[in-house]
Amino acid sequence: MSNPSRQRSTPRFDSIPAAADNGLLDRREFLRGGVAVAAAMTGFVVARSASAEALTDAPWSQRAGGISSAVERRSRFEEKVVRTLSNPNGEPRTQHARTPHHLLNGTITPNSMHFTIVHNGTPDIDPDKHSLVIHGMVKRPLLFSLDALSRYPMESRMAFIECGGNSAPLFSPKPVKGGVQDLHGLVSCAEWTGVRLSTLLDEAGVDAKAKWLIAEGADMAAVSRSVPVAKAMDDALVALYQNGERLMPGNGYPMRLLLPGYEGNMSVKFLRRIKLIDQPAMTYYESRNYSPLLPSGKAYQFYFVQEVKSFITHPSPGLALQGQGLYEISGIAYSGNGRIARVMVSADGGRSWAQAALQEPVLSKAFTRFRAPWRWNGGPAILQSRAWDEAGNAQPLRAQFIAERGETKTVPSVNGFPNQHYNSITSWAIDSNGEVLHAYA
């Protein structure tokens, strides 16, 4: 029996009030619209009004399926969902594998799709022969096997990891041709489980004069970074699990440091040594790569925080619109300073803005998925998103960002790192064919 007071007529899209110009609809009205509207928006194809044909059983519905495998593999129809590789032949330089955000959804990056950067190849570490030593300015140096760490109280948390050089092609004076994977593929988000670093440091007994620690990996080049003890005591983990399974090799198997919200390079992978010290070591990566140059010729040092940022994943280059009508604009927002408080989206290059719905749960230093309903009228549109975090930081507008940080003299490669720590706006221009291109607005 239906309750007449709760009955609703199917809302018409054209009855949903506008929230901003060029087709952005009110998210609250839209959510109230319920299943009918949501169903019409599933996938990236507009619901067509033409009648469907009569249904029949497909061949796979008429016979037994395959045998379960011990390790589940994705459908063979999903083989196009891959990371892009910057150095597939392992030449003597860094290798980057970028996350295909436009082919994923939600807030958790699958382990096979999590971005990785390795500077000297991925080591093949025998976990029974790996250990972590804590020493330097401590009362008693300690050595931990993986077995020993596995007996410690654990903590799980969602956290994004972002390379300090992610999005760097957006320092270009002209829009670089590329999609969300090229431009923003060096950030991912997972649930990490491990032991609080503070627990281990407390057991070792940190000298009050130790203000920094060196974290070092067991890879060939022993990648090392200096980390403030304050961060180590705050929310650092020695992570052993990634989305419920042991870390992937490219993400630091069998253990990595996890510094939520800090530039990815500091979350040292293959972690084998922590040394407490009284001054920053000025290792290669803090001396050179992650000290971004400013137009004045001075450089920012110890940038650490990946500041508030967002970008639209759907639509984005490679996901052409299939005709006029209703679409969901969706994307990812995150901040190294805490939770996302608000995301606004624009369909007219930033002239008018509508508030997007935030997918719960909204977690600190983790991906937040935002969604906003949009009706494309077939005309030109420029889609943008802008995020704010709970600490009150706003994602900077491009003009404001470039005024402070500058732009490159020449157009960089889409895989290049001309500078670091870009967190301004990304614009996607829609042409009349529905093609989506990276643009500035």
Add this chain to the structure above:
Amino acid sequence: MPTRNFLLALFLAFAAGAVFADSPNLGQAISEADIKAWDISVLPDGSNLPPGSGSFALGARLYAEKCAGCHGPGGKGGVNNQLVGGEPLNSRIEATKTIGNFWQQATSVFDYIRRAMPWPNPRSLTDDEVYSLTAYLLAMNKIIAEQDVMNAQTLPKVRMPNRDGFIIRFPEKI
């Protein structure tokens, strides 16, 4: 509420370096002597620099043999980073960062060569060889003279040209 005696006991336990009573304490004790092979980090004040020394002449020979293939003759850059020279840093925000125009601490050069170079055989050089390559690269950048010998005493005293070129981004995070 903890009693005063309990707090006193806790204080004494800490003062004696005792282990945390409520923590698993599953780490094995290990001496700094037994960590030595891994303890390769050098600090800007020269802490942990090893004994030994190196000179430009040996450094030039080693560089040509082991480094020039990737970093170009004389450190001018190749398939991998340029190490010598470089444009003024205010010329463009993507200016090439070299040891000469960018690095803040001379000790970082020693640390990185010893830790990570040469590809693919890091930690194959003797400490004298690492000092020599450091001396070569500093001299090629005209930061020291060709006759200057680099060792644990001289290297931390080398003043890098861009030493004051940095702004700490978030001082409150340190």
